[in-house]
Amino acid sequence: MSSSAAGRVPQGERSQAMRRRLLDATVRCLVEYGWSGTSTVLVSERAGVSRGAQLHHFPTKNHLVLAAVEHLWESRAEAHRAAFAALPDGPDKVHRVVHLLGEHFSGDLYTAALELWVAARSDAALHEAVVRLEQRIGQAAHRRTVEALGVDESVPGVRELVQATLDLVRGLGLANTLTDDSARRARILDRWARTLDQALRTATP
Template identity: 55%
Template sequence: MGEAVREPRQDRSRATRGRLLAAAVDCLAEVGWTGSTVSVVAERAGVSRGAAQHHFPTREDLFTAAIAYVTDERVEFLRAALPTLPPGPDRTRFVVDAIGEMYAGKLFKAALQLWVAAASDEQLRAQVLPLEARVGREAHQLTVEALGADESHPGVREAVQATLDLARGLGLANLLTDDTKRRHRVLAEWATALSAKLATLP
């Protein structure tokens, strides 16, 4: 009986924690670091401030956990968007578009707010740097695998990294205004150039 009671309680606790982390990401993306207080996040998550503080005693605890949540969600977004595809230009276009969408969405906006805040907050920066390094490594490796690229050939590693850097820059351009049409045109051109490069490899 005790086990049956404990399990639903643990489920509720996990669900509450998940709602708080999701709300923290939403707040970061929409109102920025300054506007993302524990009270605002708790209200958005539909829980009391006391419940929020039970899971995350301080604001730092909440947003440190949210950093990890953002990181995991961004990596999973990329994994889900890059299924096995046939080789050729269509595959390259899909991969480039998927990378572009990863850097144009809410998760990137939330992560960017953390970058900006971490620039002047040493404790936050200590949390952000290793997680961003991990995202960079995993995004790069997933892109290589999705493209079916061989980095032992000169220029391939740089071309893959250029894809990620281009998508990140286009994501920044999308923050203040809807830059969707221009982003799609630029990514289409890059996908054509990247596909041509990969086609020349043995």
């Protein structure tokens, strides 16, 4: 086998690498320019990918942005799944879970998702796709939070406490898109972690 053949990257791997570059570039454009300022032309330029190749993978802006948000969610979710799994049992476990969720629902992921949600309000086709994506994301986040906290949702009130936690961190993530809200967010999460820990103890038979 020639050295050039031995060093050749398989077509499938090249295609996947190109797809990842497009998705990463889309997220960066959404964060920097918002939905209206993000175009398929700009994304292909930022990714260093030809327009033809980009259109082969993602024929429309809607396809591209939906895939980018899902790609970012999955990569961040995997990192947080590992972080949850590494949490030691102990009196501060709830505190750590709440703060990890606060990190998860902030930053580039949340900014990109918000741009997508706002655009979906006035685009019927996009709205339907975003609702389906949001359902998958919401269900997965809820399931991982239950597992991380080690709670039983069959106990009355526990499901609502988990969902309230997720709603809280989403709201704090929204506030953080306008200003650096990290100090206030940390104080609120500290307080909620104490409240949640007590409430879960009370709810447990």
